[in-house]
Structures are given as structure tokens and as C-alpha cells.
Amino acid sequence: MPELPTGSLPVRVDAPTERRYAPSADLDLLDTRQILRVINEADRTVAEAVGAVLDPLSVVVEDAVAALQRGNRVHYVGAGTSGRLGVLDAAELPPTYNAPPTWFCAHIAGGPGALLAAVEDAEDDAAGGADELARCARAGDVVVGIAASGRTPYVLGALRAAGELGCRTALIAADPHATASAWVDVFIGVDTGPEVVTGSTRMKAATAQKLLLNAFSTAVMVRLGRVFSNFMIDVVPTNAKLRGRMLSMLVEATGHDEEDCRRTLDAAGGDLRAALVALLAGREVAAARGALAGHGNRVRDAVAALTE
CATH class of the missing domain: 3.40.50.10490 (Glucose-6-phosphate isomerase like protein; domain 1)
Known part of the structure; x- marks a missing residue:
């Protein structure tokens, strides 16, 4: 230079x-x-x-x-x-x-x-x-x-x-x-x-x-896998608006009703990624976490592993 x-x-x-x-x-x-x-x-x-x-x-x-x-x-x-x-x-x-x-x-x-x-x-x-x-x-x-x-x-x-x-x-x-x-x-x-x-x-x-x-x-x-579809699935829910957005994303991405999404999100301790995999794969949150851990934390790969 x-x-x-x-x-x-x-x-x-x-x-x-x-x-x-x-x-x-x-x-x-x-x-x-x-x-x-x-x-x-x-x-x-x-x-x-x-x-x-x-x-x-x-x-x-x-x-x-x-x-x-x-x-x-x-x-x-x-x-x-x-x-x-x-x-x-x-x-x-x-x-x-x-x-x-x-x-x-x-x-x-x-x-x-x-x-x-x-x-x-x-x-x-x-x-x-x-x-x-x-x-x-x-x-x-x-x-x-x-x-x-x-x-x-x-x-x-x-x-x-x-x-x-x-x-x-x-x-x-x-x-x-x-x-x-x-x-x-x-x-x-x-x-x-x-x-x-x-x-x-x-x-x-x-x-x-x-x-x-x-x-x-x-x-x-x-x-890096921090977006699923066009949803920012790792958003930090630091206020009421963002907590509402998380719930809306689950409803939109999975087709489940709001009550199912709220219950699953609560079971996941607010972990949107785990709740998303659980709902998409029709499995428990624990299974969703395991699949995510085994597939680089990528939602699509985790869902595929649980549904194949």
C-alpha cells in the first residue's frame, strides 16, 4: 500500500x-x-x-x-x-x-x-x-x-x-x-x-x-441460519411489541392457532426456534431442542430430521 x-x-x-x-x-x-x-x-x-x-x-x-x-x-x-x-x-x-x-x-x-x-x-x-x-x-x-x-x-x-x-x-x-x-x-x-x-x-x-x-x-x-423463511427467529423479546411479534411469527409460520403457539412457546421457555420446530414437526419441545442441537441449530434441517 x-x-x-x-x-x-x-x-x-x-x-x-x-x-x-x-x-x-x-x-x-x-x-x-x-x-x-x-x-x-x-x-x-x-x-x-x-x-x-x-x-x-x-x-x-x-x-x-x-x-x-x-x-x-x-x-x-x-x-x-x-x-x-x-x-x-x-x-x-x-x-x-x-x-x-x-x-x-x-x-x-x-x-x-x-x-x-x-x-x-x-x-x-x-x-x-x-x-x-x-x-x-x-x-x-x-x-x-x-x-x-x-x-x-x-x-x-x-x-x-x-x-x-x-x-x-x-x-x-x-x-x-x-x-x-x-x-x-x-x-x-x-x-x-x-x-x-x-x-x-x-x-x-x-x-x-x-x-x-x-x-x-x-x-x-x-x-448463518438466523432467519427461517423470512422470519427473524432469534429476535430478543425485550418489550411487549417483540413478544407479540414472536407469537405472530409462530402462527404465520406454522398455521397453528394462537393458543397452541402460546402454549408451545411457554413450554419452550420463550425459545422461538425450539417452539417453531416443535410445532412444524408435531413433536415435543425436548425433541425439537435435540434435533436443533444435532443439526447446527437450523430449523429446516431439524424439522426434516424429526419428520423423515
Whole structure:
């Protein structure tokens, strides 16, 4: 990897996000409804741009699945909005999928304080990014850098350190031609183009990052068996809404009435996965638990074993 950019001198970034968006050239002259229309029309292009990078994204999904299966971790690294989105995605996985909190680790330039208040100069600290990953990552981990420009020193420093440790590395950038594409194992260059407000990458670039992270972590959880059909069967029922959702999922997935589902869920001690297998296979909860234990905790395989 070549010498990393530093924050010691002003830098003019030649990235699509820094160019002007022609349809918003008179943005300050528009009324409120017109401003919102310009923003909305620009936002409509983001999903298509994300769709164009599903091939490299799928590679990172498979890398992450393999890493987690062998006891490694996934790391997100970013600065500013990019870093906050990484923190958000990692934080949502334990309650949504009952994923161990050690599976996904998010690193943001400037530390936890940067979640609530901007620490703008922290993104220029390449050494800080490298030190953070050197402390937290190990060989076999997957490290995903998130940087709209594709050149954020904190992120590139972390990716360089990760590569030296023997991690798989990926970079999500809003510049398809970012130089750093040659420095990582997988490059995801999503072409979101210029922003409605020039250089404001919290807009389209960040929307693309959110879509990519949603898709990435969701696909990882599905591939790890934490989804049955399209139900999140490992949800942690921490409130009344989620407890009701668990019951609704059982009714929908099994075709049993609510009373049967409630009784089986109670017998399973709130273990939705065990209750689901018991109802689908027509067996007791104890048998369902045994089948799950013998088949990698996968619902379809456990049901097949009990009904064949």
C-alpha cells in the first residue's frame, strides 16, 4: 500500500461526491416543496447504484460468514457519518438476531464521543486507525472500511493494519475509481454521483452506505441460519411489541392457532426456534431442542430430521 494521505495540508478531493449536481444549482432559490422534490429525485437513483455492486458485496458476505463460523469477527471502520452508520448496524444485530455482541465490532474516528458530536480532524489520523485495528483485530477477521471519498486516512490506516495482520479487507466508497480500490481484497465502489448539496456525503453517499450495510449484515444473518423463511427467529423479546411479534411469527409460520403457539412457546421457555420446530414437526419441545442441537441449530434441517 502506498503512503497514506494525511491531514497536515488542505486536500482537494477529486471524487464524484465533490462535484456539483446540476439539477440543484438554484437550490437556494426554490420553495420548500421544490427543494424536497429535488432531494427526492436524487435519492431515487441510490438503490440502482447499490444494485450495481451486489457482486462484490456478495463476496464480503461469504467472507464474513466463513469468518464468524470459525470464531473470528467482523469490523466496521469509518469516520463521521460513515462511522456512525457502522456503529448503528453493529448495534442492531444483537437485539434483532440475538447475535453475540462480539461478532460485529464498530470503530469510529474520534471514539464514542464522535457519535453525538463531530470530531472532524479525527478522520485524518491514519495512525489512530491503524492502532485501533492492531489492538482489536486478529488474523482471519473481516474488516470493512466505510469512506464516501474512498481516501479517509483513519479508514485506510485501519485497512492497512488489518491487511498486515492477515485479515480480509473490504472498502465501501462512493467513488468507483478510488485509488484505494487496489489496496483491499474487495472494493465496493458505489456510483452515487454528485450530492444535492455539493460535498454533503451524509445524503446520497450515506444512504447507499446504509443500504449496503443493511443488505450485508442481513445476508450474513440469513446465511448463518438466523432467519427461517423470512422470519427473524432469534429476535430478543425485550418489550411487549417483540413478544407479540414472536407469537405472530409462530402462527404465520406454522398455521397453528394462537393458543397452541402460546402454549408451545411457554413450554419452550420463550425459545422461538425450539417452539417453531416443535410445532412444524408435531413433536415435543425436548425433541425439537435435540434435533436443533444435532443439526447446527437450523430449523429446516431439524424439522426434516424429526419428520423423515
